[in-house]
Amino acid sequence: MTEPIRGQTFRHEDWYGDELADREYVDCQFFDVDLTESVTRQVSFTNCAFGNVRFNASRHTDSAFLRCTFRRCNFFEAEFSGCKLVGSGFEQSTLRPLTVLGGDWSFVGLPGADLRGVTIRGVRMREADLTGANCSDALLVDVDLSGAQLHSARFTGCDLRGSDLSALDPTVVERTGAIIDAGQAVVLAQALGFEVG
Known part of the structure; x- marks a missing residue:
C-alpha cells in the first residue's frame, strides 16, 4: 500500500467508474464526490467524512471505512463484501x-x-x-x-x-x-x- 493520504479535502470530484486499490485515506473529507459504479479493493478510510457523496452501484471488496461519517450520501444498489465499517455512522443517507x-x-x-x-x-x-x-x-x-x-x-x-x-x-x-x-x-x-x- 502506498503512503497514506492525510488531511485532504476532495470537493466536486468525478470518480465515476474509477477503480481504487491499495490506498489509504486518513482524516480526509469528501464533499459532492461522484463514486457511482466505482470499485474499491483493499482501500482504507479512517476518520473520514463523506457529505453528499454518490456511492450508487459501487462495489467495495475487503475495504475499510473506520470511524467515518456519511451524511446525505446515496448508496443505491451499492455492495460491500468483506468490508469493515467499525464505528462509522450514517445520517440522512439513502x-x-x-x-x-x-x-x-x-x-x-x-x-x-x-x-x-x-x-x-x-x-x-x-x-x-x-x-x-x-x-x-x-x-x-x-x-x-x-x-x-x-x-x-x-x-x-x-x-x-x-x-x-x-x-x-x-x-x-x-x-x-x-x-x-x-x-x-x-x-x-x-x-x-x-x-x-
Whole structure:
C-alpha cells in the first residue's frame, strides 16, 4: 500500500467508474464526490467524512471505512463484501437497496435508517445502533447482533434466521411476519420469561 493520504479535502470530484486499490485515506473529507459504479479493493478510510457523496452501484471488496461519517450520501444498489465499517455512522443517507456480504459493521450508527429490503448476510454488527430503524422485508441472515440497540426497530417480514437475537426485546420492536429459526424461538421465548422444556 502506498503512503497514506492525510488531511485532504476532495470537493466536486468525478470518480465515476474509477477503480481504487491499495490506498489509504486518513482524516480526509469528501464533499459532492461522484463514486457511482466505482470499485474499491483493499482501500482504507479512517476518520473520514463523506457529505453528499454518490456511492450508487459501487462495489467495495475487503475495504475499510473506520470511524467515518456519511451524511446525505446515496448508496443505491451499492455492495460491500468483506468490508469493515467499525464505528462509522450514517445520517440522512439513502441506504436501499443495499447488499452487505460478510465483514465487520460493529458499533455502526444506523438510528432511524430506512433499511427496507436490504440484504445483510454473515456480518458482525455487535453493538450497532439500529434504534428505530426500518428493517421491514430485509434479509438479516447469520448476522451477529449481540449487544445491538434495537428499540423501536421494525422487523416486519424480515428474515432473521441464523442471527444472534440475544439483544432483541420482542416487546419493543415491530415483528409481524418476521422469520426466525427454532433456536432463535427458544431465545425469544426465554426473553419473554417462558421456561422452555
